[in-house]
Amino acid sequence: MAAEMEPPPLGDAGQTDFREIEDGEGFFVSTVTTLESPEPSSPDPPSMPAEGISTNGPKQEDISLDDDPEDLFAEATEEVSLDSPEREPILSDGPSPAITPVTPTAMLTPRMGLGTAEMFERSLDEIEEDDSGDTFDMHIAVSDPEKVGDGMNAYMGYKVTTKTSMTIFSKNETTVRRRFSDFLGLHSKLASRYLHIGYIVPPAPEKSIVGMTKVKVGKEDLSSAEFVEKRRSALERYLMRTVKHPILLKDPDVMMFLESSELPRAVSTQALSGAGILRMVNKAADAVNKMTIKMNESDAWFEEKHQQFENLDLQLRKLHASVECLVCHRKELSVNTASFAKSAAMLGNSEDHTALSRALSQLAEVEEKIDQLHQDQAYADFYLFSELLGDYVRLITAVKGVFDHRMKTWSKWQDTQLLLQKKREAESKLQFANKPDKLQQAQDEIKEEIEELEGKVQQGEKDFELISKTIRKEVSRFEKERVKDFKVVIIKYLESLVQTQQQLIKYWEAFLPEAKAIA
Amino acid sequence: MEGEPSPRSGAGFHQGSFPLAVNVDLQTDATLQVDISDALSERDKVKFTVHTKSTLPNFKQNEFSVVRQHEEFIWLHDSFVENEEYAGYIIPPAPPRPDFDASREKLQKLGEGEGSMTKEEFTKMKQELEAEYLAIFKKTVAMHEVFLCRVAAHPVLRKDMNFHVFLEYNQDLSVRGKNKREKMEDFFKNVVKSADGVLVAGVKDVDDFFEHEKTFLLEYHNRVKDASSKSDRMIRSHKNAADDINRIASTLYTLGTQDSTDVCKFFLKVSELFEKTRKIEARVAADEDLKLADLLKYYLRESQAAKDLLYRRGRALVDYENANKALDKARAKNKDVLQAETSQQVCCQKFEKISESAKQELIDFKTRRVAAFRKNLVELAELELKHAKGNLQLLQSCVGVLKGDT
Numbered sequence: 038m039a040a041e042m043e044p045p046p047l048g049d050a051g052q053t054d055f056r057e058i059e060d061g062e063g064f065f066v067s068t069v070t071t072l073e074s075p076e077p078s079s080p081d082p083p084s085m086p087a088e089g090i091s092t093n094g095p096k097q098e099d100i101s102l103d104d105d106p107e108d109l110f111a112e113a114t115e116e117v118s119l120d121s122p123e124r125e126p127i128l129s130d131g132p133s134p135a136i137t138p139v140t141p142t143a144m145l146t147p148r149m150g151l152g153t154a155e156m157f158e159r160s161l162d163e164i165e166e167d168d169s170g171d172t173f174d175m176h177i178a179v180s181d182p183e184k185v186g187d188g189m190n191a192y193m194g195y196k197v198t199t200k201t202s203m204t205i206f207s208k209n210e211t212t213v214r215r216r217f218s219d220f221l222g223l224h225s226k227l228a229s230r231y232l233h234i235g236y237i238v239p240p241a242p243e244k245s246i247v248g249m250t251k252v253k254v255g256k257e258d259l260s261s262a263e264f265v266e267k268r269r270s271a272l273e274r275y276l277m278r279t280v281k282h283p284i285l286l287k288d289p290d291v292m293m294f295l296e297s298s299e300l301p302r303a304v305s306t307q308a309l310s311g312a313g314i315l316r317m318v319n320k321a322a323d324a325v326n327k328m329t330i331k332m333n334e335s336d337a338w339f340e341e342k343h344q345q346f347e348n349l350d351l352q353l354r355k356l357h358a359s360v361e362c363l364v365c366h367r368k369e370l371s372v373n374t375a376s377f378a379k380s381a382a383m384l385g386n387s388e389d390h391t392a393l394s395r396a397l398s399q400l401a402e403v404e405e406k407i408d409q410l411h412q413d414q415a416y417a418d419f420y421l422f423s424e425l426l427g428d429y430v431r432l433i434t435a436v437k438g439v440f441d442h443r444m445k446t447w448s449k450w451q452d453t454q455l456l457l458q459k460k461r462e463a464e465s466k467l468q469f470a471n472k473p474d475k476l477q478q479a480q481d482e483i484k485e486e487i488e489e490l491e492g493k494v495q496q497g498e499k500d501f502e503l504i505s506k507t508i509r510k511e512v513s514r515f516e517k518e519r520v521k522d523f524k525v526v527i528i529k530y531l532e533s534l535v536q537t538q539q540q541l542i543k544y545w546e547a548f549l550p551e552a553k554a555i556a
Numbered sequence: 557m558e559g560e561p562s563p564r565s566g567a568g569f570h571q572g573s574f575p576l577a578v579n580v581d582l583q584t585d586a587t588l589q590v591d592i593s594d595a596l597s598e599r600d601k602v603k604f605t606v607h608t609k610s611t612l613p614n615f616k617q618n619e620f621s622v623v624r625q626h627e628e629f630i631w632l633h634d635s636f637v638e639n640e641e642y643a644g645y646i647i648p649p650a651p652p653r654p655d656f657d658a659s660r661e662k663l664q665k666l667g668e669g670e671g672s673m674t675k676e677e678f679t680k681m682k683q684e685l686e687a688e689y690l691a692i693f694k695k696t697v698a699m700h701e702v703f704l705c706r707v708a709a710h711p712v713l714r715k716d717m718n719f720h721v722f723l724e725y726n727q728d729l730s731v732r733g734k735n736k737r738e739k740m741e742d743f744f745k746n747v748v749k750s751a752d753g754v755l756v757a758g759v760k761d762v763d764d765f766f767e768h769e770k771t772f773l774l775e776y777h778n779r780v781k782d783a784s785s786k787s788d789r790m791i792r793s794h795k796n797a798a799d800d801i802n803r804i805a806s807t808l809y810t811l812g813t814q815d816s817t818d819v820c821k822f823f824l825k826v827s828e829l830f831e832k833t834r835k836i837e838a839r840v841a842a843d844e845d846l847k848l849a850d851l852l853k854y855y856l857r858e859s860q861a862a863k864d865l866l867y868r869r870g871r872a873l874v875d876y877e878n879a880n881k882a883l884d885k886a887r888a889k890n891k892d893v894l895q896a897e898t899s900q901q902v903c904c905q906k907f908e909k910i911s912e913s914a915k916q917e918l919i920d921f922k923t924r925r926v927a928a929f930r931k932n933l934v935e936l937a938e939l940e941l942k943h944a945k946g947n948l949q950l951l952q953s954c955v956g957v958l959k960g961d962t
């Protein structure tokens with residue numbers, strides 16, 4: 038088998054069709070990919086000026102981005118991802134996902150030049166437009182994996198070809214070369230920007246130390262070739278899923294990823310980088326927080342959906358495990374059939390009755406063809422069925438993450454409310470303080486704080502409503518995609534099974550007269 | 557959970573369809589017909605009801621039945637082997653011991669894992685395992701029956717006294733299994749025999765026919781052994797894959813019932829489809845087992861029996877040649893000539909007797925073998941075709957329905 042493993046021919050569709058369907062990404066939970074926005078100790082609502090920045094008056098009404106966004110990240114412990122209002126592609130060396138960035142409207146505003154709030158509403162409406170059958174005409178292919186470099190610093194470079202007629206892209210067809218960490222870098226940027234406001238960001242394929250080491254070391258064997266093909270296919274699906282999302286498609290990082298010839302290395306995706314460790318710490322903190330947040334769910338829809346996704350998750354995992362088992366056993370069957378074929382050929386050779394000897398040799402040939410059939414079927418099992426299930430298991434984890442973010446947003450809002458209440462109580466207590474000289478100053482201070490907090494509470498409520506609204510839209514989009522994906526893949530898979538049976542019939546029909554001819 | 561069902565197989569075996577699967581031209585003439593009409597599986601042993609119909613005068617009745625156990629079959633077989641008179645015949649190979657251990661283990665594991673699966677899954681798997689148990693049971697009955705039929709069909713062996721006792725004596729034959737010491741003796745005997753066999757085989761035979769048969773059988777036997785074990789492995793993988801499809805079908809069903817979207821119909825339909833195709837896959841594996849694996853296993857044993865015949869003849873040849881040499885020596889010394897002459901004559905007669913019947917036996921062996929392979933290969937191909945077509949139809953109709961729905 039060549040280094041590029043081809044999935045079995047699916048009807049006449051060939052490879053491109055197959056990949057079109059298989060959009061979405063491979064997903065393994067890793068420290069890199071399941072980035073929920075790990076926030077600094079005092080979480081900030083994205084579009085709000087940070088606490089402690091007293092310079093920016095709380096202007097809740099219009100989410101103005103005239104404020105210098107850099108101050109937002111004053112508490113951040115890492116390098117900042119500079120999202121300036123001017124139109125600058127996000128060129129950051131080590132974008133730290135620890136930073137809570139500005140809303141996506143920052144990206145859209147410069148290009149469109151519209152008010153940010155309207156912009157945001159627009160983008161949600163656009164989703165509806167897309168749903169109404171707007172042509173999404175884009176095709177991404179990941180191909181030509183090539184090893185670059187030597188030894189432990191070697192890596193696989195992939196060719197990413199984008200073909201589209203959409204106007205937001207500068208060219209109809211673009212080709213760039215990317216490496217795996219570039220994909221991870223893209224995902225981490227998208228995740229840090231969009232996950233915490235409720236968008237389901239497709240997870241990137243998982244890192245695999247064992248797999249990559251084999252490739253680096255230069256083992257030119259079947260398993261490393263299979264690994265590369267598996268990864269290539271996963272990367273393709275990841276990109277397709279990402280661009281199918283109408284908001285993510287327009288993200289400048291995505292565009293840059295697809296179009297620009299050079300991309301700064303995403304160092305923070307390495308597991309042992311500073312960013313990586315911070316991610317792990319934040320993940321742990323998140324897990325603890327999740328357990329302590331007790332949300333009063335006022336909206337039954339969310340309750341229901343959450344439960345549905347839990348069930349779906351469970352069943353998909355189970356199914357995935359069974360299908361992986363099937364793939365394994367079919368491969369075994371193929372190997373054992375091949376070995377039996379050889380044995381039957383030997384038996385045929387030593388049989389001294391000529392007609393029987395010939396029949397046995399024919400049997401051996403049939404079995405050899407059948408073993409190839411089994412192998413092809415195993416590939417179909419894997420690339421069609423198993424990988425789809427794996428992708429969806431990971432996607433659902435992202436969905437659950439988004440639900441968690443909503444909880445966090447709610448909890449933040451509630452906390453701010455509590456704080457406000459305390460301040461109000463403090464204020465009324467001040468009335469009865471017995472230090473009149475300091476009273477006025479203290480009262481003024483408290484008044485200011487209360488005003489600020491009132492603003493925050495309002496913002497918190499807005500954020501919560503916004504994220505709830507976004508999630509509803511996202512879930513409905515997700516479900517549509519899911520139904521489409523599964524339907525298409527299931528039919529394709531069944532067709533592959535049909536083909537296998539048809540071939541089997543051909544082979545045995547050819548053999549039968551031979552067996553009957555034994556005199 | 558209590559380990560095992562005890563299948564009682566009734567008239568099912570009476571048709572004698574199983575033995576014919578392996579061995580074709582058994583003359584079932586009216587003078588002597590033997591079959592196993594019933595079998596009962598108990599804890600550790602299987603009790604076979606051996607049913608005989610005969611017009612031969614030596615039997616007291618024309619039709620009668622006795623109950624026998626596996627050890628008694630072995631006793632009968634061994635008595636043939638040890639009988640010098642039958643040295644020139646291929647002794648029908650003894651049936652293998654009934655082995656339900658694997659099946660029992662699986663049933664037990666299933667019982668232990670009962671908590672971890674849904675009720676439907678559990679019932680399904682239990683049915684599967686019970687079917688498997690039944691299949692093994694049927695096979696062992698068939699193998700015992702084939703042995704008896706082969707003996708009954710053989711012109712000389714069917715007249716054997718022990719055979720008649722086996723068929724008729726309706727008390728327990730009190731044949732105990734070999735004890736440890738006897739097993740050790742057997743073991744050593746086998747070691748000696750195989751060493752001797754090598755020596756004997758090294759002696760070139762004047763007769764081309766036998767020389768050819770010797771080389772042929774040796775190679776053939778080894779290759780049948782290899783083919784038999786490989787076919788077993790292949791069939792086991794097939795069964796595993798069928799089991800996986802079973803699990804997939806169950807999970808798809810759950811998904812289908814849970815899902816609120818359009819795709820739930822898909823899941824349910826595909827689950828239904830997989831249930832059916834899985835049954836077909838399991839049947840394919842079972843038929844391959846019957847037509848291919850069992851065939852190879854049987855001929856493994858038969859070819860061994862044929863090898864044993866050649867060994868005995870080779871042994872007799874060596875003895876004959878030694879006796880010749882002894883005679884020459886005696887004549888030269890002019891001492892004990894008469895004794896040497898008689899001994900030489902005895903050896904000569906033995907050798908010639910064996911050679912004569914051996915030739916016919918080996919020719920018959922080939923005829924039987926070719927016929928059995930032909931029958932089984934044809935049936936295998938026909939069954940594979942039937943199942944593949946069945947599968948195809950199910951798949952195509954499902955795809956049609958699903959495509960229509962989208």
